[in-house]
Structure formats: structure tokens, C-alpha cells
Amino acid sequence: xxxxxxxxIAAQLIAxxxxxxxxxxxxxxxxxxxxxxxxxxxxxxMFLAGIAAVVAFFHxxxxxxxxxxxxxIGKVMFLPWLLDRxxxxxxxxxxxxxxxxxxxxxxxxxxxTLLGYIVARPFTSxxxxxxxxxxxxxxxxxxxxxxxxxxxxxxxxxxxxxxVENGVMLAAxxxxxxxxxxxxxxxxxxxxxxAVMVLAILVYRIRESFDSMDVGKxxxxxx
Amino acid sequence: MLLAALLLVPAAAGLACLPLRSHRLMAALxxxxxxxxxxxxxxxxxxxxxxxxxxxxxxxLSADALSAWMVLLISIVSLATSLxxxxxxxxxxxxxxxxxxxxxxxxxxxxLFAASMFLVVLVNSVGVMWFAVETTALTSVLLVALxxxxxxxxxxxxxxxxGSLGLALALFGSVFLYAAAVGPHATGRLPSFNxxxxxxxxxxxxxxxxxxxxxxxxxxxxxxAGLAPMHTWLPDAHSEAPxxxxxxxxxxxxxxxxxxxxxxxxxxxxxxxTAFSRDLLLGFGLFSMFLAAPFILVQRNLKRMLAYSSLExxxxxxxxxxxxxxxxxxxxxxxxxxxxxxKPVLFFAAGNIHQTxxxxxxxxxxxxxxxxxxxxxxxxxxxxVAAAGLPPFGLFYSELTVISGGIAAHRxxxxxxxxxxxxxxxxxxLQQLTRILLGAPATNRPLASRPGxxxxxxxxxxxxxxxxxxWLPASVQKLLxxxxxxxxxxx
Numbered sequence: 001x002x003x004x005x006x007x008x009i010a011a012q013l014i015a016x017x018x019x020x021x022x023x024x025x026x027x028x029x030x031x032x033x034x035x036x037x038x039x040x041x042x043x044x045x046m047f048l049a050g051i052a053a054v055v056a057f058f059h060x061x062x063x064x065x066x067x068x069x070x071x072x073i074g075k076v077m078f079l080p081w082l083l084d085r086x087x088x089x090x091x092x093x094x095x096x097x098x099x100x101x102x103x104x105x106x107x108x109x110x111x112x113t114l115l116g117y118i119v120a121r122p123f124t125s126x127x128x129x130x131x132x133x134x135x136x137x138x139x140x141x142x143x144x145x146x147x148x149x150x151x152x153x154x155x156x157x158x159x160x161x162x163x164v165e166n167g168v169m170l171a172a173x174x175x176x177x178x179x180x181x182x183x184x185x186x187x188x189x190x191x192x193x194x195a196v197m198v199l200a201i202l203v204y205r206i207r208e209s210f211d212s213m214d215v216g217k218x219x220x221x222x223x
Numbered sequence: 224m225l226l227a228a229l230l231l232v233p234a235a236a237g238l239a240c241l242p243l244r245s246h247r248l249m250a251a252l253x254x255x256x257x258x259x260x261x262x263x264x265x266x267x268x269x270x271x272x273x274x275x276x277x278x279x280x281x282x283x284l285s286a287d288a289l290s291a292w293m294v295l296l297i298s299i300v301s302l303a304t305s306l307x308x309x310x311x312x313x314x315x316x317x318x319x320x321x322x323x324x325x326x327x328x329x330x331x332x333x334x335l336f337a338a339s340m341f342l343v344v345l346v347n348s349v350g351v352m353w354f355a356v357e358t359t360a361l362t363s364v365l366l367v368a369l370x371x372x373x374x375x376x377x378x379x380x381x382x383x384x385x386g387s388l389g390l391a392l393a394l395f396g397s398v399f400l401y402a403a404a405v406g407p408h409a410t411g412r413l414p415s416f417n418x419x420x421x422x423x424x425x426x427x428x429x430x431x432x433x434x435x436x437x438x439x440x441x442x443x444x445x446x447x448a449g450l451a452p453m454h455t456w457l458p459d460a461h462s463e464a465p466x467x468x469x470x471x472x473x474x475x476x477x478x479x480x481x482x483x484x485x486x487x488x489x490x491x492x493x494x495x496x497t498a499f500s501r502d503l504l505l506g507f508g509l510f511s512m513f514l515a516a517p518f519i520l521v522q523r524n525l526k527r528m529l530a531y532s533s534l535e536x537x538x539x540x541x542x543x544x545x546x547x548x549x550x551x552x553x554x555x556x557x558x559x560x561x562x563x564x565x566k567p568v569l570f571f572a573a574g575n576i577h578q579t580x581x582x583x584x585x586x587x588x589x590x591x592x593x594x595x596x597x598x599x600x601x602x603x604x605x606x607x608v609a610a611a612g613l614p615p616f617g618l619f620y621s622e623l624t625v626i627s628g629g630i631a632a633h634r635x636x637x638x639x640x641x642x643x644x645x646x647x648x649x650x651x652x653l654q655q656l657t658r659i660l661l662g663a664p665a666t667n668r669p670l671a672s673r674p675g676x677x678x679x680x681x682x683x684x685x686x687x688x689x690x691x692x693x694w695l696p697a698s699v700q701k702l703l704x705x706x707x708x709x710x711x712x713x714x
Contacts, residue, residue, distance in 0.1 A: 122431060141395060148388065157384060164391045168398060175402035181416050184350025188394065191357045195387055198361050202368060202383065206376050218377035221459040 010058035017047045017054070018136040018170060022113070025143050025163060029109050030102045032095060034155065038083050041159050045075035048166050051173055063182045070189050071169075079162070079196055083155060086200055090207050097214075098150050105150060112142040123175075133174035140167025152214045154203045158196060165192060225270060226277065226284040229263050229294060229341050232256055233301075237334035240327065246316075249330040250309035256334055257302035260341070264294040268702055278347070282417060285347040288705035292556060293344040293475075293482050296563045299687070300474040301337045307571050307680035308333070308467040314578050315465075325369050329465070336362040336471065340479045347417040349486075353390070353397050356447060356483050359476060360386040366468040367460045378456075378463035385456045386447055393443025396436040396487070403432035418486055425493035433494045440487040441503055447480035450541065451511040454534055458518075461530035462583070466574025469526060470567035473533040478559050481537065485544065489710060497547055505545030509637065511538030512644040519651035525583040526573050528655060529566065532610060535648050536562045542641060543625040544710060548632045552707040554624030557695075561617035564688040565609045568681045572603035575676050585655060591664025600660055602681045607656050609688060611649045617692035 024044040031037045052068035055061065098105060116139030123134055144164035148157050169188075172179050179185060210217055236256035240249045270277050271291040278285040286294070312329065315321045339358035346352050360383065368379035404421055405413050406429050414420060421428075446453040457477075461469045484504075491500040515535035522528040536558065543555025573583065579596060580588050593600040609616035622645060629638035691699075 141391075145388065148384070154380070161384070161387055161391065164388065165394075168391055168395045171395065172398045172401070175398065176405045180350050180398070180401055181348070181413070184348065184354070184416065187351055187354030191354055191361065194361050195357070195383075198364060199383060201365070202376065202380055205368065205371060206380065209371065209373050209376055215380060218380055220374050221377055221381075221463070 006058055010054055013054045014051050014173075015132060017051045018133045018174075021047045021166065021170065022136045022139060025140055026106070026109055028159070028163065029105050029143065029147060029150075034087055034096055034153065035084065037096065037156060037159055038080050038087070041162060042076050042080040044163065044166055045071060045079075048169060049076060051170065052179070055173060055178070059178070061178050064178060066182065067179055067185050070185070074189055074193055075162070075166075078193070082196065082200060083158070086203065087155060090204070096156055097152055099152065100150050105146070108146060109143045112146060113139045115139075116142055134171060137167045137171035137174055140164070140170060154199075154206060154215050157215065158199050158203070162192070162196070224279070225263060225267055226279045226286055226345050229260055229267070229345065230284075230338055232259050232263070233334040233338040233341065237331050237338065240330040240334070243327075243330075246312065246323070246326055246330070247309070249327065250305065250312075253305040253308075253330055253334055254302070257298055257305050257337070260337070261295075261298040261302055264291070264298045267291045267294055268698060271705075272698060272701055276419075282347050282415075282419060283351075284345050285417070285419060286345055287709055288702050289482070289485070289556075289709050290344045292560070292702055292706050293479065294341065296478065296560060297337060297340050297344070297475050299684075300471055300563050300567055301333070303567050303571075303680045303684050304467045304470050304474075305333065306683065307470070307567075307574075307677040310677045311465070311467060311571075311574055311578070318578070321370065321465075325371070328365060329369060329467070332362050332366050333468070333471070336366065336476075340475060343479050344482055347419055349397050349400060349416050349418060349421070352418075352483055352486070353394050356393070356444065356480060357387075357390050359479065360390065360447065363468065363472060363476065367464040367472075369465050369468070370463070372463070375463040378459035381456045382460040385453070389443045389446025389453060391443070392439050392446075393483075396439030396443055399432050399436040399439065400487075400490075403428040403436065406432070418490065421490055422493055425490060428494045430495050433491055434499060437487050437491040437495075437500050438503070440484060441500075441507065444480050444484040444487070445507060447477075448484060448541075449477050449480075449511075449534055449537055450507045451514040451534065451538070454511065454514075457534060458527045458530040461533065461570075462524055462526035466526075466570045466577070469529075469573075470570040473530065473570060474563045474567045477533060477537050478540070478563065481540065485710060488544070501545050501547045503545075504541050505637065508538045508541030508543075508545050509640055509644075511535070512542065512641065512648075513538075516644050516647035516651065519648045519655075522651075522655065523585055525576065525585060525588070525659075526570070527583075528652070529569050529573060532569075532648060532652060533562075533566060535644070536566075536610075539622065539625065539641065539645070542637070543628070546625070546629050546632060546634055546637065547711055548628050549704075549707055549711050550628035550631065551625050552711045553703055554621050554628055556703050556706055556710075557624065558618065558621035561609075561621055561688060561692070564684050564691070565606050565616070565618060568602060568606035568684050569610060571677055571681050572599050572606065575599045576603075585658055588659045589664070590659060590662030592659045593661060594664045596676065598678055599676050602678070602685060604656070604660055605685055606681075607652055609685075611652045612645060615692060616688060620692065 021044050028040050049068045049071040056064035117135040120135035141164050147160035243249050268291050276287050312326045339355050342355035364379050364383040368375050449457040488500045515531045518531040540555045543551045612618050612622050626638045
């Protein structure tokens, strides 16, 4: 294949997958069911792994295949499985009760997307891959933070944190082509896994001791 | 092998505690570990003074004067903590407030916590440093939740959620820094993501990206360092953790996060000139100092008051670095050291008080601590006088250095602001403590049996504080001047 054309295809694929990540993020914002939210996160991570695989294939970078594989194993399979099991085992109520209602959250996220594009504007010349991927990454981080403050259930806060992390990893691919050095990627991967396991332990203990997973009840410490 | 040993010894000790059954053995092992790291730290001090920078494994690990100083602080606070922890948990076990399993958790996680802090200050790669800071959060959060009370779970949850969010932003900052570093390389491949390499190409980095990276690092690592307004997890975590853990969180963990931020500050100074990051540090530092003072004045919980006092001191250190003259940076670094020797004593004493009275509320502890727990009260009073910044203790000298350095640099307004905040918290601490230290104890109060008070740990710290306040060894002074030169190098 002509290298110029193949880079072009890669750029379009990456832009497409990045936008799909954003679409899934917005679906997460208006999702009512906990188990579906976990699956949506798995789908979003799958698109991220897809981006890494595209980069690895079209740019001939072997170590990015490892990143893609780890993302797939860790974030598409293991973490959703872990959270899913926890939800089922603890018989957590399915309904997510957001603090802000869905239309308002949707509007807020629309505004945050706009903000993401404005913030990314001066840096578009620095993007090495795809169009708008940096803007999508910043939007993922912003909406992830919003999601975190808009959710009461402990597990949904963990999911929101993970989407923020997805956004950061997308930015790493968008800005640098090959992502960070492998040792750093491995470190990040390891930390995210351990973080979710630690969070799962805490969720379990909170559930035991409060008989609820509503972090809105964690209000005894003040001043 | 000095640097590798500093990482491996505590990590191995933590893992070695897993199969052990006797708590006494675990305590002895951990004490021996931190004794060893302290000795290694002193060795590192001399190596750094002799050679400037010590590197190992193709510069994967690298220590300069600033790292060596942090290594010494981490070692001494961890040593005192492990000395104190043995007695503390024996009493907790006797009172039934923890299970043996949880005590083992403490002895496994504490050395790992220390090892990850050593990794933060010794590693050369920006990305691995982020990994290490995140690991300090992950190893300490279960320690915060050790008592498994509702309040401690709440504190741990806030700590890990806010900390992880902050660190995600710090990772974002590291990504931008990486993008800036890749920029000058046409191939898109960077030879290394090391601080030492980045410093050599600092003038070729895209200034817009570096600015963005610094702001994200400031918010991210600032959250972990407890800078206001990202500090909200700090009083909760410090008051709910067991006292030995509070001592480590407050004594060194805050400063280790600050160290990560300082590395960004040094690079951003080399790339953008000093004004940008300096003014941000100054602003956040002063804001933290002013936010802490009123909370100290009205606080009802002893350990929360101590946590806010830590916020005040971190703010002072940040302000001193933000003033960016050799004198103020020297003062700020010295302040780090003296604070690390003082604050754990206060938390240890608070631990004794908590175990005796089963409360940390000033009103319920009431007057007469001096009669009930004379030794604790004496050491507590001395450490509080030191933390409030009175002579002959070193904090007086380091605070004075920062303030007078500010005046000498024609930043009189800032010096006066600092003085106001310091006086407010000074009044707060002394007023609160006179309420409980002096007077006659209320009678007819059921108290736990008079305990062993963990005096060796407190005496070790207070003794070295007093010695180093009066006589700072020439080698340490030289190290601090070198470290100050690294931070203020671009000025």
C-alpha cells in the first residue's frame, strides 16, 4: 500500500474510534442501569484498544501491540468482570440515582464538549494522529469528572474515574503517536488494576458497614 | 547499589511480614529496615556531596541533593513511626479495637508505602515517578481505613477518590510534557523520558505544552500534597488513620508529593523562565496558609487541628519556594526537615491521648492532661511549642529565614501576609492546647490503664530536632544549599 494513503486510512480510523469513545461516554451519562454502565465502559475501552491496534499496525510499532493487548485484557475483560461480579454478589440496587437529572446532564456534557474543543484548538497543529482526537480526549476527562460528581453510588464513581483515565490514555496516543514508553505504560496499567481492586475492597467494606453504597451517606466528617 | 538497596530493603521487609505470625517480630523487622535505610540515606548524603549526582541502571535511578534530602526525611520519620507502632498496636489489640489481621496489614503496607516514597524521589523517569506517587496513595489508603469504623471508611474513600482524580490530572500533565519532549524529535521517538534528559532539551520544548503540563501537575500533585483548595481529603484522612500512619502521611507523604511538583517547577523554570510557576506556587502556598489558620482556631478535634497545622506548614514551604531566592528556598527545605521531626511527635502524643480517653474532642479530653499522662503531656507541649514556631526549636529559625528572605527580596507584602497567617495559627495552637494540657483533671472518669507511652520514638525525634536546631552539621548544610541551587537554578 502507498504509505501516504495508509497513513490517511489510519488517521480516519483513529478519528472514527475516538468519536465512538465520546459517544459511549455520553451514553454513560444518561444510563440508568448499573450493569449496563459497566458494559458501556468495556465498550469504550475496546475502542481505545482498537486505536492502539491501528497505531501499531499502520506505524509498525511492536510495543504498541502490547499496550493494545493489555488494554483489552485489563479494561475490556478483567475490570468489567470484577465490577460485574461485585455488583451481583453484593446485590446492589440496579438504579443509578444521579444528582442532576438527565436532560440537564446531557446539556452540561454538550457544554463540556464545546469547552474541550476550545481548549484543544491551539494544540491541533501538534496532533500527530487523527483529527480532533485531542479535543475528544479533553472532553472525556471533563465529562468523566462531571460524571464523578454526579453519581452517588460508589461503583459508578469508580467507573467515572476509569473513563477519565481512558481520556488521558487517548491523549497520549493522539499527541505522541507511539504513546508513552513501554515501562510507563506498564506502570500505569498495573496501577489502574490495583487501584480498582483497592476501591473494590473499600466498596465492600463500606457496604458492610453502612449497609449501602450511597456515598452521599459519607458525611460525618466535617470542618 | 545504594539506590537500589534503598528501594529493595523496605519492599522486601514488607513482603517478609506477610508470612510472619508474631507482631513483635514484625515490629522488630520493620524497625531494623528503617534503621538500615537511614544508614543508607546518610551514605547517600556523602556520595551526593562527593559526586553531585548518583545514578544507577543507566540513569533509571538518579539522586541529586534534593532527592538525598528527601531520602533522609522519609527514613527518619519511618523509623520513628515503626518504633512507636509496636506499643501502639499492642494496646489497640488489648483494647480490641483492631484485629491481628489488620495489624499485620499495617506492618506489610507501611514498608511498601515507604518504598514507593523512596521510588518517587529516586527515579529519573517522569512517567515512573507518576506511577510511584500513585503507589504511595494505593499503599496508604488501606492504612487510613485500618480501624474499619464508618468515619475511617469515609475518610479513606475521600482520600482515594480525590487522590486518584488528582493523579489522573497529573498523568495528563505528564502526557503533555511527553508530547512537548517528542516535539523536537522528528521521528516521534524519544531517547528517554528522564528528567535529566528533559533538562538538557528544556529550551527546545513547546512552551504552551509545558505551561499546560505544569498547571495540571500543580492541580494533580497539589491535591496529593494537600495544597488548598484541593486539601479537603487531608484533615479527614489524617484524623481517621491510626496515629503512626497519620505521622507518616503528615510528616513525609505530603512533602513527597510536593517534591514531584517541584521537579515540574524546575523544568518549567528552565523552559519558560521562572515567573510562571513561581507565582502559581506562591499563590497556592499563601492561600493554604490563610485557609488553615481559621480552621486551627475553631477546631474541636485534636488530630484534625494537627492536620490543618500541616496544611499551614506545607503552605509555608510552597510560599518559600515561590519567593524563589536562594535564602527562602533554603529556608523552605530546612522547614521541611524540622516539620518532619516535629509533626510525628504530635501525632504520637495524640495517639496516646486517644487510647487513654477514647476521644479526640478537646472538650471531652478536658483540662489536666499534664496530671493524667505526664510524659506524653510534656513531650506534646514541647513539640507544640516547636510547631508553633517558638525558639529554641528549628521551625522558628526556618520560618524566620523564609520571612526575612522575602523582605530582603523586596517582597515585604508577602512576608507580612505570611507573618499574619503564622501568628494566627500560633495563637490557635497554643490556645487550644492550654485548654487540655494544664489544670486539674476531672475526677471520676473511667480511663484506660496507664499505658507505655512510646517515649523512645518521641524522644528520638524531639532530641534530634533540638540537636539539629542548635547545630546543623556542615554536610547537611552543604546538601541543602546544593538542593536549593537545583530548585532556584534558573533564577
